[in-house]
Amino acid sequence: MISRKIGVASLFSCTMSQPQDLGREDEYELHQQNIVNNNVNLNQTFHSSHFIPRVKSYKEKEMLESYYEVEEVLGSGGFGTVYAGYRRRDGLAVAIKHILKKKVSSWTQLANGMHVPMELHLLHRVQHVPGVIKLIDTFERHDSFIIIMERPENVKDLFDYITERGPLTENDARIFFTQIVNMVHHIEKSGVLHRDIKDENVLVDLKTGLLKLIDFGSGTILREKDYDDFDGTRVYSPPEWICNRLYNGRQATVWSLGILLFDLVNGDIPFEQDEQIKAAQLHYKTSLTTACKDLIRKCLSIDPQQRPTLEQILQHPWMTRVSVPDTSNRRRTSPTGKVLDVSTMSSNESL
Numbered sequence: 540m541i542s543r544k545i546g547v548a549s550l551f552s553c554t555m556s557q558p559q560d561l562g563r564e565d566e567y568e569l570h571q572q573n574i575v576n577n578n579v580n581l582n583q584t585f586h587s588s589h590f591i592p593r594v595k596s597y598k599e600k601e602m603l604e605s606y607y608e609v610e611e612v613l614g615s616g617g618f619g620t621v622y623a624g625y626r627r628r629d630g631l632a633v634a635i636k637h638i639l640k641k642k643v644s645s646w647t648q649l650a651n652g653m654h655v656p657m658e659l660h661l662l663h664r665v666q667h668v669p670g671v672i673k674l675i676d677t678f679e680r681h682d683s684f685i686i687i688m689e690r691p692e693n694v695k696d697l698f699d700y701i702t703e704r705g706p707l708t709e710n711d712a713r714i715f716f717t718q719i720v721n722m723v724h725h726i727e728k729s730g731v732l733h734r735d736i737k738d739e740n741v742l743v744d745l746k747t748g749l750l751k752l753i754d755f756g757s758g759t760i761l762r763e764k765d766y767d768d769f770d771g772t773r774v775y776s777p778p779e780w781i782c783n784r785l786y787n788g789r790q791a792t793v794w795s796l797g798i799l800l801f802d803l804v805n806g807d808i809p810f811e812q813d814e815q816i817k818a819a820q821l822h823y824k825t826s827l828t829t830a831c832k833d834l835i836r837k838c839l840s841i842d843p844q845q846r847p848t849l850e851q852i853l854q855h856p857w858m859t860r861v862s863v864p865d866t867s868n869r870r871r872t873s874p875t876g877k878v879l880d881v882s883t884m885s886s887n888e889s890l
């Protein structure tokens with residue numbers, strides 16, 4: 540598998556306590572630390588009435604470190620660094636994302652006139668969506684923003700998960716893919732476009748198989764008009780972006796879902812080079828059902844108009860197939876990491 544990650548450290552080498560309280564709505568605050576907004580690059584400005592943080596007055600002692608213990612690096616990318624940490628008052632496990640202002644390309648203006656990275660606004664706006672990572676707290680410093688999020692215990696991102704286990708069975712892939720499509724559907728209904736749906740941005744809870752979506756750093760407000768900017772992951776971007784530098788948000792999302800589904804059942808993404816994206820030829824390493832290949836093919840239609848909508852994906856026969864108990868005693872590993880007796884779950888993948 541070709542590595543698409545840069546400098547991602549191992550996850551969760553230690554934990555202190557079970558997450559109990561993810562922070563009540565009224566606990567969510569934006570702590571301003573020595574705010575200097577004069578040099579902020581406001582490429583994109585939106586007036587938001589959805590996001591009005593309570594601003595805590597700046598005091599030297601009320602720094603991040605007095606609320607949170609910062610530990611090892613979980614990952615670093617285009618916008619900054621993510622650390623593991625704990626909330627001091629109750630030991631809640633958190634992820635601390637440090638976003639450098641100079642690296643932020645998209646900003647929004649809040650109803651109170653404050654400027655924040657679009658990522659923060661979008662994440663706040665989709666907090667009600669099941670599966671979206673929970674926002675706990677936010678700080679502003681003169682050169683950066685710090686986003687505190689829940690850090691579920693015993694998780695692994697989907698890239699590492701697939702790298703370690705190889706291609707998933709179609710049944711397991713369906714369990715994951717259904718969660719992701721439902722999440723994306725909810726997010727779009729909330730007027731948000733994630734624009735970086737990929738295995739590295741999905742965390743798998745190894746106990747429950749439940750997924751968490753992270754990283755709205757490439758996201759934007761959903762609109763019908765085509766976009767002419769893209770900051771997501773090129774190998775998940777559609778041919779119309781590669782060829783024309785223009786795309787419809789919903790249709791590009793469906794393309795990225797097609798890449799992700801291929802990745803789940805095949806163990807790696809289908810295209811690395813621009814020419815491959817433009818040709819959209821699919822070569823499978825694994826044996827798949829006709830229904831599965833049909834759904835992938837439709838999502839990866841070169842013509843964006845031919846791609847299914849999210850509703851149509853959810854209605855596709857591969858997604859809705861009725862579970863047929865397998866009477867054999869075959870055993871296999873589930874996405875939850877447990878060895879399952881497949882006679883108790885859906886497993887008939889033949890068409």
Ligand SMILES: Nc1ncnc2c1ncn2[C@@H]1O[C@H](COP(=O)(O)OP(=O)(O)OP(=O)(O)O)[C@@H](O)[C@H]1O
Nearest residue numbers: 613614616617618619621634688689690753754756
């Ligand atoms: N809430 C979280 N809980 C656990 N791990 C997390 C969390 N948020 C981020 N991570 C880890 O940190 C990594 C980087 O996070 P994220 O993608 O948000 O940062 P980024 O700077 O936008 O990275 P990139 O540029 O690669 O997209 C993730 O791949 C994941 O491994």
